Amino acid sequence: MKRKLRMGMVGGGPGAFIGEVHRKAARMDGKIEIVAGAFDIDPAKSKQMGEELNLDPSRVYSDFNEMIANEAALPVDERIDLLAVTTPNNWHFPIAKAFLEAGFNVMCEKPMTMTVAEAVELEKIVKESGKTFGLMHTYSGYPMVKLAKDLVKQGEIGKVRKVVVQYAQGWLAKAIEKDGQMQASWRTDPKQSGAAGCVGDIGTHAANLAEYITGSKITDICADLTSFVDGRLLDDDGNCLLKMENGIKGVLHCSQISVGEENGLKIRVYGTEGGLEWYQEHPNQLLVKPMDKPTEIWSRGNEYVNNKSEAAARNTRVPAGHPEGYLESFANHYSNFADTILAKEAGETPDAVMLDFPDVADGVDGMVFIEKVVESAHSDQKWTKL
Numbered sequence: 001m002k003r004k005l006r007m008g009m010v011g012g013g014p015g016a017f018i019g020e021v022h023r024k025a026a027r028m029d030g031k032i033e034i035v036a037g038a039f040d041i042d043p044a045k046s047k048q049m050g051e052e053l054n055l056d057p058s059r060v061y062s063d064f065n066e067m068i069a070n071e072a073a074l075p076v077d078e079r080i081d082l083l084a085v086t087t088p089n090n091w092h093f094p095i096a097k098a099f100l101e102a103g104f105n106v107m108c109e110k111p112m113t114m115t116v117a118e119a120v121e122l123e124k125i126v127k128e129s130g131k132t133f134g135l136m137h138t139y140s141g142y143p144m145v146k147l148a149k150d151l152v153k154q155g156e157i158g159k160v161r162k163v164v165v166q167y168a169q170g171w172l173a174k175a176i177e178k179d180g181q182m183q184a185s186w187r188t189d190p191k192q193s194g195a196a197g198c199v200g201d202i203g204t205h206a207a208n209l210a211e212y213i214t215g216s217k218i219t220d221i222c223a224d225l226t227s228f229v230d231g232r233l234l235d236d237d238g239n240c241l242l243k244m245e246n247g248i249k250g251v252l253h254c255s256q257i258s259v260g261e262e263n264g265l266k267i268r269v270y271g272t273e274g275g276l277e278w279y280q281e282h283p284n285q286l287l288v289k290p291m292d293k294p295t296e297i298w299s300r301g302n303e304y305v306n307n308k309s310e311a312a313a314r315n316t317r318v319p320a321g322h323p324e325g326y327l328e329s330f331a332n333h334y335s336n337f338a339d340t341i342l343a344k345e346a347g348e349t350p351d352a353v354m355l356d357f358p359d360v361a362d363g364v365d366g367m368v369f370i371e372k373v374v375e376s377a378h379s380d381q382k383w384t385k386l
């Protein structure tokens with residue numbers, strides 16, 4: 001039976017970045033409502049957030065352990081169906097593990113864990129729990145990225161030879177963490193961020209995007225990492241050469257000291273017959289570059305797009321020319337995630353387009369990517385197998 005799913009959140013307190021994005025996106029299609037949360041590391045701020053969201057005070061908790069105990073004790077038709085984990089990285093694993101083991105579905109932020117060992121353990125827990133697990137690699141939620149994947153699969157650009165993916169930001173070009181900037185403080189602290197800085201924060205998105213569109217995994221990495229800002233313990237810039245399955249070669253660079261760049265995620269894919277280019281700051285367009293012909297600008301929402309890609313069509317809300325963007329990409333992952341939970345609940349098998357959101361296997365790949373980039377950057381050998 002169709003019903004609205006009840007969502008809880010850990011993280012996303014006052015002043016936090018991504019928690020509010022999740023809340024807006026999860027509610028966009030009317031499939032999910034927010035009913036509970038332990039929103040902040042500070043219980044008083046969690047309470048404040050609950051008030052801002054007009055939640056029942058008895059469903060606003062001081063910490064995630066209290067939340068699990070209370071939610072699990074509620075009748076099945078009242079307790080949360082799914083949890084969103086939107087805390088800094090060091091909390092993802094303990095929170096996701098605890099909620100899965102208590103029988104809740106989980107949508108988790110990336111990078112999934114702090115180590116590969118934790119990621120592998122979480123994969124096992126997801127499998128054993130039978131619950132649905134999503135990982136918020138935002139960018140595969142965009143319809144024109146889904147179109148790019150389908151065009152590659154349909155052979156539109158021939159056999160893929162090369163991928164160039166870049167994710168450039170400039171917001172960490174100064175030591176703003178020293179002034180206590182909230183998002184910079186934990187991202188530059190290895191205890192909260194993990195083994196990598198920029199590579200874990202945005203390099204993993206670039207790697208996931210390259211693998212998603214090509215359908216080929218990264219197999220070898222040769223990486224160079226730098227901390228340009230004095231005293232910073234983690235990388236704020238990374239350059240990687242890639243070898244991928246099916247003979248594909250790649251270049252991936254990520255940077256948070258590229259002054260003037262905002263959220264400059266761009267991917268170019270070159271095959272034997274043509275090329276593709278997608279740029280996150282103009283997400284409604286995909287450039288298609290057929291051999292010996294002028295470059296075409298394909299635009300979201302048009303019939304020629306929807307005829308080529310069922311996934312692009314199903315993840316589009318408004319007609320061509322009315323831009324969709326960042327919030328909608330999160331909403332697409334939430335919508336497919338919710339449909340999957342409901343289909344499983346009804347004893348149905350979710351279809352492939354429904355299941356097209358990043359999951360725990362992507363999380364393991366992301367953690368292996370981070371670990372191997374760091375290993376390569378610190379070794380004389382350089383080329384490192386994943």
Ligand code: NAD
Pocket residue numbers: 010011012013014015016017018019038039040041042063064086087088089091109110111136137138182183186201
């Ligand atoms: P943030 O610093 O803005 O917010 C983190 C929030 O988590 C704060 O409210 C903090 O009080 C709360 N918190 C910390 N520990 C907690 C705990 N144990 N229990 C409850 N709440 C706790 O961080 P952010 O920029 O929103 O990033 C959060 C996560 O989202 C990170 O893992 C980051 O990598 C990821 N992220 C993903 C995207 C994306 O596009 N998918 C974008 C930005 C951030």
